[in-house]
Amino acid sequence: MAKNQCISISVIKRLPRYHRFLGELLTKGVKRISSRELAQTMKLTASQIRQDLNCFGGFGQQGYGYNVELLYHEIANILGLHDKVKTIVIGAGNLGKAIVNIDFNKLGFDLIGIFERDPLLQGTTINGQVVQCSQQIEHFCKENQVEVAVLCVPKESANTLVELLISLGIKAFWNYSHYDIGVYYDDIVVENVHLSDSLMTLSYRVKDFKKNNEIKF
Amino acid sequence: MAKNQCISISVIKRLPRYHRFLGELLTKGVKRISSRELAQTMKLTASQIRQDLNCFGGFGQQGYGYNVELLYHEIANILGLHDKVKTIVIGAGNLGKAIVNIDFNKLGFDLIGIFERDPLLQGTTINGQVVQCSQQIEHFCKENQVEVAVLCVPKESANTLVELLISLGIKAFWNYSHYDIGVYYDDIVVENVHLSDSLMTLSYRVKDFKKNNEIKF
DNA sequence: TAGATTGTTAATCGATTAACAATC
DNA sequence: TAGATTGTTAATCGATTAACAATC
Numbered sequence: 251m252a253k254n255q256c257i258s259i260s261v262i263k264r265l266p267r268y269h270r271f272l273g274e275l276l277t278k279g280v281k282r283i284s285s286r287e288l289a290q291t292m293k294l295t296a297s298q299i300r301q302d303l304n305c306f307g308g309f310g311q312q313g314y315g316y317n318v319e320l321l322y323h324e325i326a327n328i329l330g331l332h333d334k335v336k337t338i339v340i341g342a343g344n345l346g347k348a349i350v351n352i353d354f355n356k357l358g359f360d361l362i363g364i365f366e367r368d369p370l371l372q373g374t375t376i377n378g379q380v381v382q383c384s385q386q387i388e389h390f391c392k393e394n395q396v397e398v399a400v401l402c403v404p405k406e407s408a409n410t411l412v413e414l415l416i417s418l419g420i421k422a423f424w425n426y427s428h429y430d431i432g433v434y435y436d437d438i439v440v441e442n443v444h445l446s447d448s449l450m451t452l453s454y455r456v457k458d459f460k461k462n463n464e465i466k467f
Numbered sequence: 468m469a470k471n472q473c474i475s476i477s478v479i480k481r482l483p484r485y486h487r488f489l490g491e492l493l494t495k496g497v498k499r500i501s502s503r504e505l506a507q508t509m510k511l512t513a514s515q516i517r518q519d520l521n522c523f524g525g526f527g528q529q530g531y532g533y534n535v536e537l538l539y540h541e542i543a544n545i546l547g548l549h550d551k552v553k554t555i556v557i558g559a560g561n562l563g564k565a566i567v568n569i570d571f572n573k574l575g576f577d578l579i580g581i582f583e584r585d586p587l588l589q590g591t592t593i594n595g596q597v598v599q600c601s602q603q604i605e606h607f608c609k610e611n612q613v614e615v616a617v618l619c620v621p622k623e624s625a626n627t628l629v630e631l632l633i634s635l636g637i638k639a640f641w642n643y644s645h646y647d648i649g650v651y652y653d654d655i656v657v658e659n660v661h662l663s664d665s666l667m668t669l670s671y672r673v674k675d676f677k678k679n680n681e682i683k684f
Numbered sequence: 685t686a687g688a689t690t691g692t693t694a695a696t697c698g699a700t701t702a703a704c705a706a707t708c
Numbered sequence: 709t710a711g712a713t714t715g716t717t718a719a720t721c722g723a724t725t726a727a728c729a730a731t732c
Contacts, residue, residue, distance in 0.1 A: 292650065329671045529731045
């Protein structure tokens with residue numbers, strides 16, 4: 251019964267969190283769970299869980315609920331965690347280093363190269379990978395059919411770098427830079443992580459929270 | 468004409484991006500901009516921009532548009548970037564290091580302490596701050612009226628750490644750990660940054676994109 | 685004054701929640 | 709069979725877009 255027209259970005263963005271909670275339940279040895287119970291655990295509504303899951307198929311069973319292990323694997327499949335795409339990281343500064351330590355393989359990617367402009371960092375090893383010179387990017391991509399680039403570079407470098415990467419056929423970016431790729435290019439996939447945007451949002455929320463609590467007390 | 472009932476989280480989350488684009492325009496020397504022009508630049512609709520801004524007040528002028536400098540500062544004020552709240556970072560691993568290098572001060576925070584469990588990292592200096600022993604957290608918070616904690620620790624430590632921090636009166640978290648604070652505590656502010664969730668979302672989108680393009684060609 | 689563009693109300697669209705019949 | 713819980717349709721809610729009168 252897998253339908254296809256209802257998969258909005260809001261639904262997709264909730265899948266990793268389902269995956270995480272189901273993984274925990276699995277570890278705890280929980281065999282089955284109802285949408286009601288899962289909703290309580292995750293602070294969602296049972297309705298939303300059933301709606302979300304039914305975008306992809308009927309994974310549950312009436313009167314019983316959902317099999318935790320089965321659902322966990324189904325979601326991993328939907329997210330494509332078993333299909334690895336070749337990925338490079340550009341920028342080996344503090345952030346780049348932190349990112350290279352993420353377990354890309356578990357998340358559906360095959361990290362095959364790290365590049366950095368600064369000669370001092372070139373040749374060092376991060377998580378088993380040797381940091382290469384940025385000038386090697388073009389050659390490396392032509393040799394290796396790279397599909398995804400992770401951008402951990404300052405905004406000023408991002409501009410020309412993205413132009414190069416796109417010309418080399420890269421169509422997907424995990425973007426930590428403040429360069430707004432999506433504004434300049436169409437028909438590519440960009441997942442932005444703007445840490446300072448997140449921190450500014452927190453700034454608003456903290457101060458709003460303080461204001462409201464002052465009034466209350 | 469500042470209203471107050473319409474400020475949804477969707478609107479708040481767009482403010483940092485407005486701030487960023489307006490900052491760029493300001494640097495370029497642009498004095499005024501209409502919602503139509505700004506919408507083109509940011510790939511939004513003019514309607515949305517006007518709606519968003521009018522949640523906070525009438526910053527524009529009919530027939531003219533918006534004064535870039537004024538709007539930039541208004542948004543900074545709304546986000547509370549000038550009102551610094553005392554903040555500590557916990558965890559000085561790769562990610563912690565990267566995060567401590569963010570300019571907290573520019574984003575509305577006053578970073579006053581870094582803590583780490585691993586003795587090897589204690590005493591080292593990151594961005595001018597000496598890394599302290601985690602056992603100092605309690606004493607430090609009692610002395611310094613800390614309001615925000617940034618969690619760059621593994622999931623296993625987060626549990627008891629959050630319990631301690633909440634007992635010390637901390638009510639806001641910038642959470643990089645996979646511990647889901649919001650599920651266990653009410654009346655606190657949590658801004659989550661789950662890098663692996665973001666990467667899984669990218670996994671879905673990349674593979675979905677590839678699938679759609681295969682069909683097309 | 686005429687032209688431009690805002691602020692704001694109304695219309696549309698999408699996402700979440702509620703309800704319930706289907707079914708295990 | 710009776711009870712539980714899903715899958716799915718319908719109702720509600722919220723967010724985005726369109727339209728336009730107000731006004732600089």
